[in-house]
Amino acid sequence: MRTGAVSWDVDARHSLFHGRRKGRPLRQGQQALIENRLPDLLMPPPPETVGTVDLSGVFDPPVRAVWLEIGFGGGEHLAWQAEHNPDVGIIGCEPFVNGVASLLRHIAHGGLRNVRIHPDDARPLIEALPSGGLERVFLLHPDPWPKRRHHGRRLVQRGWLDRMWEVLVPGGLLRLATDDVGYLRWMLARLTAHPGFRWTGTQLTDLTDRRADWPETRYETKARRQGRSPAYLEFRRH
């Protein structure tokens, strides 16, 4: 299935991420969460060269399935899913340290035990996941990189979808959201052309209406306030 797999040598890891890693300085409480809580919740780092992350011992107590959220932002959606699906382990990837601190606060408030964090670019981790290791993947409001010369930075690419096909179990779900019309067209074109994914919807409102088990993210709230309407995409891996 794979056509455009990226080779994850160490240099590539550091050059591929183009977003922000830091925002305003962390407050004392946030810094304390990063120092005291994060170490216990870290995902094992992806192998530097070719290799596979063993998911079997990552969650304690063991979970029935593993989900992944890429670019969780402030972590509201991830924390909601973890709270409502205690039998599932959720791995969150986010290189923006202020977002990681925000998720740690949600985890502490909710007493959540089923979350692990990869505080970095998701792609090296995804490359190292075992085939069929995930039941769901969430990519909500990824950076749209609207300029044509930056389209190569978009996470959704044919090679990325091929990799999603590999790491998802048969019947697994890929959920995406965007409020950027250009990126929506881009996503739909690649997803509908992919032989390994099928849209779960049947009518237009399945694209425009958020499902009950799909809480609003911080970015989405802001987009709505500014008059932009998000689209919700759910595709099943078959």
Ligand SMILES: C[S@@+](CC[C@H](N)C(=O)[O-])C[C@H]1O[C@@H](n2cnc3c(N)ncnc32)[C@H](O)[C@@H]1O
């Ligand atoms: C527009 S924000 C959306 C955040 C969140 N999903 C929401 O809806 O509120 C995009 C997020 O993706 C993260 N991101 C960008 N590239 C990433 C990558 N390669 N791996 C993991 N996260 C990434 C950014 O740091 C940022 O927090």
